[in-house]
Amino acid sequence: MYRKRIDVDVVMDILKALLEAQPHSTFVASLYQQYQERGGLSKKQLEGLYNKSLKVKSIPANKLATLEAMILKRPNRYKSTPPPPKPLYEKDERIGQLMEAILAKYPQHKRVLFLKSKYDNNETLSSAEVLELERFIKVLK
Template sequence: MSKSKLDIIDKVLEACYKYNPDALFVMSLMHQYEERGSLSKKQLEGLLAKASKVPDMPANWLATLEATIHKMHTRAKDPATAGKPLFEKDEALGDKMEAILQKYPAHKRVVFLFEKYNRNEVMSPLEKTEIEKFHKLLIR
């Protein structure tokens, strides 16, 4: 940080420390500020909360600290969304297979595809058109 620029954060930290020298939170922030040269947005918000309780804290320091906080970027996490299921049963297709099996219970290909359908396996477009074709031919 440049020497010519006023370091409001340091001044606020010192004022908070003078007001309550036993405050562990303020001491921790002072140590971290000396080590890294900066504080996170959450830490600065906590410092602002502590500093606003100090009776003789200059209002312009608080305003500058608040402006510094508002300038900082806020990382917003997207809320977790419930994903859609990987497989959705095609009820119309199942009904068509059941209708075919009602009339022709020994139809091997439809029995095979119906078992696949009941195991929630993904059916290829070719298999779906096959069922449509069987339904059109056998059920009228």
């Protein structure tokens, strides 16, 4: 297993050089503090550090190349698109057909008209109500 040498820390060297070149930069100070606390930086933070360090001429090119290699080595994290929203209630077509069949024969059936209004308003029908509709269909046949 390959282990990094502790005495060679390119990111810390670049951070220190940037702090010397730009002592009033809050971005670099924040990165320096985070690097000391956590021991590492995210890919986006390293990219920001690299872009800042390109503007400073006192940082050696070999350290910049090492930082760039570290950035390229890190994986890109992409957020997947969220799935499309599903409706809260999906109508059971079989129940709708049962109601239509009953109402075709008896259009003024009050209980079926009540259940149809619940069905049309996307309210869930209880299992007892569905059994009641099936019983009505059996009586019709």
